[in-house]
Amino acid sequence: MSSNILVFIEQRDGKILPASFQLLALANDLAKTTGGQAEACVVGQDVGGLVPDVAAYGAKKVYTVDDPQLAMYRAAPYAAAVAAAIDKADPKTVLIPTTALGRDLAPRLAARKRAALAIDCTEVSFDGDDLVVSKPMYAGKFNARFRLSGGCLQVATVRSNAYSAAEPQAGASAEVVAVPLSLTESENRLKIQDIVSTSAGVKDVTEADIVVSGGRALKKEENFKVLQELAEVLDGAVGASRAACDAGYQPHSRQVGLTGKVVTPRLYIACGIDGAIQHLAGMRGSKVIVAVNTKKEAPIFNVANYGCVIDLFKLVPLLTEEFIRLKG
Amino acid sequence: MRILTVIKQVPDSNATIKVLPDGSGIDTSGLKYVLDPFDEFGVELGVQLREKRKDVTEVVALILGPDKAAEALRVALAMGADSGIHINDPTFESKNELFAAYVIAEAIKKDEQGFDLILCGKYTIDLDAGAVGPALAEFLDMPHVGALQGLEMSEDGKSFVAKRRIEGAEEVVECDLPALLTLEKGFVVPRYPSLPNLMKAKKKPVKLLTSADLAGEEALQSGTGFESVAPPPPRPECKVIEGEPEEMAKELVRVLREEAKVV
Numbered sequence: 001m002s003s004n005i006l007v008f009i010e011q012r013d014g015k016i017l018p019a020s021f022q023l024l025a026l027a028n029d030l031a032k033t034t035g036g037q038a039e040a041c042v043v044g045q046d047v048g049g050l051v052p053d054v055a056a057y058g059a060k061k062v063y064t065v066d067d068p069q070l071a072m073y074r075a076a077p078y079a080a081a082v083a084a085a086i087d088k089a090d091p092k093t094v095l096i097p098t099t100a101l102g103r104d105l106a107p108r109l110a111a112r113k114r115a116a117l118a119i120d121c122t123e124v125s126f127d128g129d130d131l132v133v134s135k136p137m138y139a140g141k142f143n144a145r146f147r148l149s150g151g152c153l154q155v156a157t158v159r160s161n162a163y164s165a166a167e168p169q170a171g172a173s174a175e176v177v178a179v180p181l182s183l184t185e186s187e188n189r190l191k192i193q194d195i196v197s198t199s200a201g202v203k204d205v206t207e208a209d210i211v212v213s214g215g216r217a218l219k220k221e222e223n224f225k226v227l228q229e230l231a232e233v234l235d236g237a238v239g240a241s242r243a244a245c246d247a248g249y250q251p252h253s254r255q256v257g258l259t260g261k262v263v264t265p266r267l268y269i270a271c272g273i274d275g276a277i278q279h280l281a282g283m284r285g286s287k288v289i290v291a292v293n294t295k296k297e298a299p300i301f302n303v304a305n306y307g308c309v310i311d312l313f314k315l316v317p318l319l320t321e322e323f324i325r326l327k328g
Numbered sequence: 329m330r331i332l333t334v335i336k337q338v339p340d341s342n343a344t345i346k347v348l349p350d351g352s353g354i355d356t357s358g359l360k361y362v363l364d365p366f367d368e369f370g371v372e373l374g375v376q377l378r379e380k381r382k383d384v385t386e387v388v389a390l391i392l393g394p395d396k397a398a399e400a401l402r403v404a405l406a407m408g409a410d411s412g413i414h415i416n417d418p419t420f421e422s423k424n425e426l427f428a429a430y431v432i433a434e435a436i437k438k439d440e441q442g443f444d445l446i447l448c449g450k451y452t453i454d455l456d457a458g459a460v461g462p463a464l465a466e467f468l469d470m471p472h473v474g475a476l477q478g479l480e481m482s483e484d485g486k487s488f489v490a491k492r493r494i495e496g497a498e499e500v501v502e503c504d505l506p507a508l509l510t511l512e513k514g515f516v517v518p519r520y521p522s523l524p525n526l527m528k529a530k531k532k533p534v535k536l537l538t539s540a541d542l543a544g545e546e547a548l549q550s551g552t553g554f555e556s557v558a559p560p561p562p563r564p565e566c567k568v569i570e571g572e573p574e575e576m577a578k579e580l581v582r583v584l585r586e587e588a589k590v591v
Binding site for chain 2: 072074103104110112114117118137139141144145146151189192197204251253255267277287315318
C-alpha cells in the first residue's frame with residue numbers, strides 16, 4: 001500500500017463537480033501527513049480533456065478510465081472502473097464527494113475492495129495510519145466519530161463545502177495513467193434506457209450551491225414562483241419543507257429534511273419555514289443560513305446566521321430585484 | 329418471483345435522543361424504536377407487487393438486530409410480508425454497514441429458494457449513510473438501482489424498468505432480475521399496520537439466524553470502528569436584520585456579499 005490519497009473526480013457531460021476540487025485540496029493536505037501525494041481518478045467517456053483542470057487543482061497523477069460503457073453513471077461499471085484504478089494506484093485512502101452518485105458508488109466500491117468506509121464526512125484527519133472522521137448521525141442531530149483502520153484501504157465520502165478548493169495553478173502538469181476497463185456480464189446487466197429532462201434550468205437541491213426553500217407559509221403551488229425567481233437569479237435550486245410537499249405545493253424530490261434530502265449548500269435561504277426538527281436535520285450543515293419568517297420565536301432562527309422577521313412575500317421579490325440590480 | 333425486503337429498527341425520528349455522558353453511544357433507556365421510514369417504502373412496494381402480480385410467490389422481510397428488532401419485523405409482517413428472517417447475534421451488532429451487508433449477504437446465499445428482487449430503503453435515519461443496499465448488491469454480484477422513484481415490472485416478471493431522479497432529469501433504466509433496489513420517498517405510501525394485522529403477524533413464520541449459521545468477515549468487521557457521538561458544534565448566533573422591507577433587502581444582500589461572501 002502506498003501513502004497516496006486518491007480523489008474520485010465526479011464529472012457529468014464533461015463538467016467536473018466543484019466538490020471534486022475541494023477534495024483535491026484536502027488530499028494534498030492529508031498527503032503531507034502520510035508522506036504521499038494527491039492523485040485523482042477520472043471515470044467516463046472522452047475524459048482526457050479534463051486532466052489539465054484536475055492537475056491545476058492539485059493532482060500529481062491522474063488515472064483515467066475512459067470507455068464508452070462509462071458514458072453515463074451506472075453503479076456496478078463505475079465501481080469496477082474505480083476498483084481498476086485503485087489496483088493500479090494502490091492508494092492508502094480514497095476520497096469521494098458526498099453526492100447522490102458518491103453515496104451510490106462508495107459502498108459498492110468499498111465492499112468490492114473489502115475497505116473501511118465512512119459516508120458523508122464533515123471532518124477527515126489521520127491519527128497515525130488510521131483515518132478518523134466526523135460524520136452526522138441520528139438525522140444530523142449528532143456528530144459521530146468513526147475510525148477507519150490503516151490496515152486496509154480507506155474509503156470516505158466527504159461533504160460538499162466542508163473543505164475549500166485551492167486556487168488553480170494554471171499550467172500545472174500531472175502524469176496520466178490510462179487504466180483499461182473490463183466488465184463482467186453481471187456488471188453490465190443494467191442499461192440506461194433514457195434520460196428525460198424534467199425541468200430544464202432547475203437544479204436538484206442536493207447539487208446546487210444555493211438553495212431557496214419554502215414552507216407551508218407559501219400557501220399554494222403558484223406562490224413558489226416567487227422563490228423560483230430568486231433561485232434563478234442566484235443560479236440555485238428550489239427546495240421545500242415536508243409540510244409544503246405533503247400539501248402538494250412541490251414534488252417530494254425537492255423535499256429537504258429527514259425523510260427528504262440532506263443538503264449542505266453554500267447558502268440556504270429558508271422562506272416561511274418554521275424549522276421542525278425534521279427540516280433542520282436536512283439543512284443545518286449548510287454554510288450560511290438565512291431565515292425569513294414572520295414568527296421571531298420560530299426554531300429556524302436558532303440555526304440561521306441571518307434572520308429577517310418579515311412576511312416572505314414582502315421581502316423575497318425585493319431581494320430578487322436587488323440581486324438583479326447588482327448583476328446589472 | 330420471491331421478494332426480500334431488508335429492514336432495520338431505528339430510534340423514532342420524533343424521539344428526543346440523548347448522548348451518554350462518556351459519548352460512547354446514545355441513552356437507549358425508554359427510547360422509542362420504529363421500523364425505519366425508508367425501509368417501510370421497501371416493505372410496501374414488495375407487498376404491492378405481491379397483491380398485483382400472480383407470479384410473486386412470497387415477500388420475506390429480513391432484519392439484523394437484537395431481540396427488540398423483532399418488533400420492527402412484526403410491523404413488516406403486519407404490513408403484509410409473508411415471513412421473516414431475524415439475524416440476531418451480539419457479535420453481529422455494530423454500526424459498521426459493510427459488515428452488516430456482508431452478514432445479510434451470507435443469509436441470502438443460505439436461502440435455498442433464493443430471491444429475485446431485493447428492496448432496501450435509500451438509507452436508514454440512524455446512521456445517515458445508506459451503505460447497506462449498494463454493498464449488499466456488490467456482495468451478491470447483482471446490479472442495483474439507487475434512490476428509485478418508479479418501477480414497472482415486465483409482464484413475464486423477468487425484468488423491469490425503473491426511474492430515478494438525477495440532476496435536472498429523470499433517468500430510466502432497464503434491467504433483468506435478480507436485482508436490488510433502494511427506495512426514495514414519494515412513489516409508494518406505506519400502509520398503516522392495523523391492530524388485527526399486528527396480532528396475526530405474531531403467527532407468521534420467522535426464521536432465526538445466529539453466528540452459528542452465518543460467518544461474518546473479520547477484516548470487514550475490524551476495518552470500520554465507531555468511536556463516539558456528540559452534539560454537533562453550535563451554529564453562530566443569528567444576526568437579525570431590521571428595517572423597512574427595502575432596507576432589509578438591501579442590507580441582507582450586502583451582508584451576504586461582504587460579510588459572508590457567499591453570493
